Amino acid sequence: MTPETIALIRRQFAATRGMEAAFAAAFYARLFEIDPGLRPLFPHDLSDQGAKLMKTLSFAVAALDRPEALQPAVFALGQRHAAYGVTAEMAAPVGAALLDTLAVALGEGFTPEARDAWTSAYTALVGMMAEGLASAAIAAE
Numbered sequence: 767m768t769p770e771t772i773a774l775i776r777r778q779f780a781a782t783r784g785m786e787a788a789f790a791a792a793f794y795a796r797l798f799e800i801d802p803g804l805r806p807l808f809p810h811d812l813s814d815q816g817a818k819l820m821k822t823l824s825f826a827v828a829a830l831d832r833p834e835a836l837q838p839a840v841f842a843l844g845q846r847h848a849a850y851g852v853t854a855e856m857a858a859p860v861g862a863a864l865l866d867t868l869a870v871a872l873g874e875g876f877t878p879e880a881r882d883a884w885t886s887a888y889t890a891l892v893g894m895m896a897e898g899l900a901s902a903a904i905a906a907e
Contacts, residue, residue, distance in 0.1 A: 767890065771883045772830045778880050779827045782871055789871055790816025797863035804859065807850055826891060837894050844898020854899055857892040864888060 829836040869876045
């Protein structure tokens with residue numbers, strides 16, 4: 767990712783400050799619309815889960831230019847999520863929900879360039895997380 771792409775993502779994410787709870791609620795609502803089969807993986811009350819989502823997104827956005835910090839953290843996230851029954855195939859609906867939520871939250875500010883930047887970042891993060899998922903699966907064998 768280029769410094770310009772990272773800067774764009776950071777500007778976009780900064781625009782969600784102050785609406786963290788609403789953003790997280792909209793994300794999970796959209797996720798469960800896209801794939802209702804994912805709902806059982808989450809607690810009934812999503813408020814704590816939403817706070818975790820926003821904290822994770824905040825860390826990832828802040829560390830996009832520091833792979834030495836980002837990669838081990840996202841790998842470990844994948845390992846933890848394996849225990850919850852998460853699979854690599856679940857990344858597609860999560861990514862779609864994230865992009866849809868950003869589009870609604872940012873409105874006209876979510877340009878095609880911004881969508882491409884977020885897609886690139888999400889794809890990189892999913893790759894790191896998938897390594898953690900695979901590692902957990904191998905360890906469980």
